[in-house]
Amino acid sequence: MTEKLTLRDNAAVRWAALLLLALAMFCSYIFMDILSPIKDLMQSERGWDSLAFGTMQGSETFLNVFVFFLIFAGIILDKMGVRFTALLSGGVMLIGAVIKWYAVAEGFKGSGLEAWFTNNLNYIPGFDELGISPFYQGMPASAKLAAVGFMIFGCGVEMAGITVSRGIVKWFKGREIALAMGSEMALARLGVATCMIFSPFFAKLGGQVDVSRSVAFGVVLLMIALIMFIVYFFMDKKLDAQTGEAEEKDEPFKIKDIGKILSSGGFWLVALLCVLYYSAIFPFQKYAVNMLQCNLSFTPPAEGSFWAGNTVTIIQYCIMLVVAATAFAFNFTSKKSLKTLLLTISVIGLVVFCYMGYMRQSAETIFAVFPLLAVGITPILGKVVDNKGKAASMLMFGSILLIVCHLTFAFILPLFKDSAIGGVLIAYVTILILGASFSLVPASLWPSVPKLVDQKVIGSAYALIFWIQNIGLWLFPLLIGKVLDNTNPQVVNDLKNHVITPEQAAVSYNYTWPLVMLACLGVAALIIGIILKRVDKVKGLGLELPNVQQ
Numbered sequence: 001m002t003e004k005l006t007l008r009d010n011a012a013v014r015w016a017a018l019l020l021l022a023l024a025m026f027c028s029y030i031f032m033d034i035l036s037p038i039k040d041l042m043q044s045e046r047g048w049d050s051l052a053f054g055t056m057q058g059s060e061t062f063l064n065v066f067v068f069f070l071i072f073a074g075i076i077l078d079k080m081g082v083r084f085t086a087l088l089s090g091g092v093m094l095i096g097a098v099i100k101w102y103a104v105a106e107g108f109k110g111s112g113l114e115a116w117f118t119n120n121l122n123y124i125p126g127f128d129e130l131g132i133s134p135f136y137q138g139m140p141a142s143a144k145l146a147a148v149g150f151m152i153f154g155c156g157v158e159m160a161g162i163t164v165s166r167g168i169v170k171w172f173k174g175r176e177i178a179l180a181m182g183s184e185m186a187l188a189r190l191g192v193a194t195c196m197i198f199s200p201f202f203a204k205l206g207g208q209v210d211v212s213r214s215v216a217f218g219v220v221l222l223m224i225a226l227i228m229f230i231v232y233f234f235m236d237k238k239l240d241a242q243t244g245e246a247e248e249k250d251e252p253f254k255i256k257d258i259g260k261i262l263s264s265g266g267f268w269l270v271a272l273l274c275v276l277y278y279s280a281i282f283p284f285q286k287y288a289v290n291m292l293q294c295n296l297s298f299t300p301p302a303e304g305s306f307w308a309g310n311t312v313t314i315i316q317y318c319i320m321l322v323v324a325a326t327a328f329a330f331n332f333t334s335k336k337s338l339k340t341l342l343l344t345i346s347v348i349g350l351v352v353f354c355y356m357g358y359m360r361q362s363a364e365t366i367f368a369v370f371p372l373l374a375v376g377i378t379p380i381l382g383k384v385v386d387n388k389g390k391a392a393s394m395l396m397f398g399s400i401l402l403i404v405c406h407l408t409f410a411f412i413l414p415l416f417k418d419s420a421i422g423g424v425l426i427a428y429v430t431i432l433i434l435g436a437s438f439s440l441v442p443a444s445l446w447p448s449v450p451k452l453v454d455q456k457v458i459g460s461a462y463a464l465i466f467w468i469q470n471i472g473l474w475l476f477p478l479l480i481g482k483v484l485d486n487t488n489p490q491v492v493n494d495l496k497n498h499v500i501t502p503e504q505a506a507v508s509y510n511y512t513w514p515l516v517m518l519a520c521l522g523v524a525a526l527i528i529g530i531i532l533k534r535v536d537k538v539k540g541l542g543l544e545l546p547n548v549q550q
């Protein structure tokens, strides 16, 4: 008897479902960092100093980590299913984003709400004593309300992250799951790059600065994300109607099933590797531009020249889109001549991108190449995992590259501070290798989770991994800042005593010890990777096996 074909057996429909989910994540990743590139404007326009800005940025993880929202999100996902949770997460993200927009909008200034926030939310009993409160006495009212919005958005975006992962498992299990997850993450990286370019663009549009325009841009994108989830809702419903989702109906999810996840050794190893690896990447991303500023000498192009203008940024963004498109198309052709052509275009694009970054002589444009490589190669590596397997080996290799990169930044880059080209060249090569590592690990880590736990608890499994990871994402930016201050007492004292200006201090830090700390995270991740590979061999978890069933 032939099995009845369903929507997911049709490649075009399956990939259309992925496109909806991935576009929603693309929009969410843009909002996630919307204020990061305009920190200076938040200071001049809304009076947010570094403490206010950092506290507001850190609020994103607060409810997820300390109020365990992510754990609840996983339970909701496993109980209610992908389409309900997708809509819920889209709605929660939008509510949080609108609050954040209002906080930085002109209308908030002088309002009764502003007065209330100025006088309240100075202290959260219990959290304050532990030093983890997202508010403090004297924090600007707009930053407090923005923090409220951002922590709500944080719940939505992480809920969306686990929902999209479960959705991909639902549509792609036994097929090209790693390629699908890799493509989704590639689009997310493109989202980060888009935000870095367009957030300042919108804030300064028309020659008049208005920071709320950037946030409004993000809000519009989150409306689009919600629309994507609504369209997905109907596709998912149709799929369920066809499959009957017999396995979930016969054996519905129960809270006690979470115990099964926690008793899996493989799950714990992947969760540990995830927190160690991502803690050495995302928190580093927040400091990377400053680290480059401290280790390289720049001679900015003349004001008004081509290299100083916005046109270069737009051209660089277009190159990024071309590299992303050609690298993605590479996965879907078997013609050797076409593959070579696509690869050549990508490599030329990459080289031109780097050249333009060098000509602009700024740390931001040099670091911009970091997501570019991940955009290009994450799907390609995903395809390798699908067809050849070797996920555990890739996790180890990615961790080795991470260690090498952080140690190069720590000990080799500073030696080239006075060499105009040498330093930039080393920075570029190291950033590109780090980008490769940032493709290897995510492309092999996330598609491995379904091999470790039962499909009906997959939402809770992703939620638990995200929760553990979020602890690291909250802790390590703080630790990097603390290590930086403690290992640069001269800079800290000179700044305190007004011997140097904040601008001079900002480019005078020695980053060696924070980077060594991040390299140590890489070493720990590598050790976990080695153990995981052994456990995989002994217990036959199947991590080294291909995903595509022949």
Ligand SMILES: NCCCC[C@H](NC(=O)[C@@H](N)CCCCN)C(=O)O
Binding pocket: 032, 158, 161, 164, 165, 181, 184, 185, 188, 282, 442, 446, 466, 469, 473
């Ligand atoms: N389908 C894979 C989903 C995971 C992608 C992963 N994102 C995360 O781990 C988020 N929990 C954290 C994002 C925080 C960024 N500030 C990724 O590699 O982006």
